Amino acid sequence: MQFQPQGADQRGVQAMEWRGDSLRILDHRRLPEEHLWIDCTDAPQVAAAIRDGVVQGPASVGIAAAYGIALAARRLGQAADWSGALAADFELLAEARPSAEPLTWALRMLQERLRRPLGLSADVPALLAEAALGIHASDSEANRVMAKLGMQVIRRHDRQPQTLMTFGHAGALSGSGRGGVLGVIQAAHGAGLVAQVEVCESRPGNAGLVTHWELQQYDLPATLHADTVAGHLMKEASPSWVVVGAERIAGNGDVVNAIGTYGLAVLAMHHGLRFMVVAPSSCIDLTLETADDVELGEEQDAPAGEALFDVTPADLIDVIVTEKGIIERPDEVKLAELLSPRRLH
Structure with missing residues (x-):
């Protein structure tokens, strides 16, 4: 499961790629001389990528943070209180670049998703990944x-x-x-x-x-x-x-x-x-x-x-x-x- 923007052509370069169990980010610091991809498998790695400038654009930062929460949920697997279990990850990602309003907005969208009824059998990691993919897709539509x-x-x-x-x-x-x-x-x-x-x-x-x-x-x-x-x-x-x-x-x-x-x-x-x-x-x-x-x-x-x-x-x-x-x-x-x-x- 990954995001592919509508209308994308082979000349364009995307900032990141969701791979289900990891987030692949193109290192902006190395461009345009070198195309180096960084694989993040948990929220601290995504936060570090944001903080260190691996990913830089405000919208990209917000999208990456959303995927960071999805990765954190995937590593947990299950929890009785998802909001409490992910609170430290939300805080870590929020502090990675507090000036970027799209980051604050994206994290708020995922927190609101957790506040909605989930059900005893809900696959919360999958739901959060779906929400992150939705944020990614909506940004592409907004650009259009x-x-x-x-x-x-x-x-x-x-x-x-x-x-x-x-x-x-x-x-x-x-x-x-x-x-x-x-x-x-x-x-x-x-x-x-x-x-x-x-x-x-x-x-x-x-x-x-x-x-x-x-x-x-x-x-x-x-x-x-x-x-x-x-x-x-x-x-x-x-x-x-x-x-x-x-x-x-x-x-x-x-x-x-x-x-x-x-x-x-x-x-x-x-x-x-x-x-x-x-x-x-x-x-x-x-x-x-x-x-x-x-x-x-x-x-x-x-x-x-x-x-x-x-x-x-x-x-x-x-x-x-x-x-x-x-x-x-x-x-x-x-x-x-x-x-x-x-x-x-």
């Missing part, structure tokens, strides 16, 4: 919907081939399917809207390099640049959109993403460029009024400790694209309405 919606937003503003700029890691390896940002860019390219993609590196890490490599896998016209030339590119190449992903989105529309996103948003506003955030609704945390109090994390290997993420205020964002719809000029009312259970999708 976001790709279409994001393309439509781009086309509404300009129907001619144009230059787009991207930053960070939001391709297929950041989730499933084609990924958030990569899906939008690819859909726009398919609609004849993309002449060039300018990819800015994001440091620390190799996210820009991996994003550029992923774009090449789909034959998209992309050029990799140092992040320090972003302002110059905006002035000379005049991209119509800067398109990024998100680690977490606060209730007011503030966006937590890879360090450097805030600077790009400021530059985009100065140059009159539009700024798009593409992220599944699982990234939205309505309990967080603003992103000012989010733990942004530090790069442990850096001598002085470098921040991994920064906060882009909502007033610098033109549109947030989710699988539930788009939010232009985001604020707390619009985000709450997007996630309202009364809203028809």
Whole structure:
């Protein structure tokens, strides 16, 4: 039993593969030079893969955590109190990357599955594996919907081939399917809207390099640049959109993403460029009024400790694209309405 995204082709590379008794994860740290797969057979190994950056994208982190709980249940086999028996594993995985809202969301979905009636003869490990597979599949479907919606937003503003700029890691390896940002860019390219993609590196890490490599896998016209030339590119190449992903989105529309996103948003506003955030609704945390109090994390290997993420205020964002719809000029009312259970999708 494994997940195979609908519409996947041989050029795309998936971040992970479920094998029933193990989770096989492509080591993002080695890309694109080397394709090294890591096999995880229990929750501590999955938590270590998340914590050490083997798997990096927010959606991928959430999917991996869900599979981690499924592996923990499989190792237990049976328990009188499943919630209690798995409590330490839930806590371990939650602490592996607390900034990633999709991780919190995925673990909450599995906890809710355990709260539903299970029955004396229920195969709980199989039920949790099924729930994890469902999260994986729903992320792929979300990517498909976001790709279409994001393309439509781009086309509404300009129907001619144009230059787009991207930053960070939001391709297929950041989730499933084609990924958030990569899906939008690819859909726009398919609609004849993309002449060039300018990819800015994001440091620390190799996210820009991996994003550029992923774009090449789909034959998209992309050029990799140092992040320090972003302002110059905006002035000379005049991209119509800067398109990024998100680690977490606060209730007011503030966006937590890879360090450097805030600077790009400021530059985009100065140059009159539009700024798009593409992220599944699982990234939205309505309990967080603003992103000012989010733990942004530090790069442990850096001598002085470098921040991994920064906060882009909502007033610098033109549109947030989710699988539930788009939010232009985001604020707390619009985000709450997007996630309202009364809203028809």
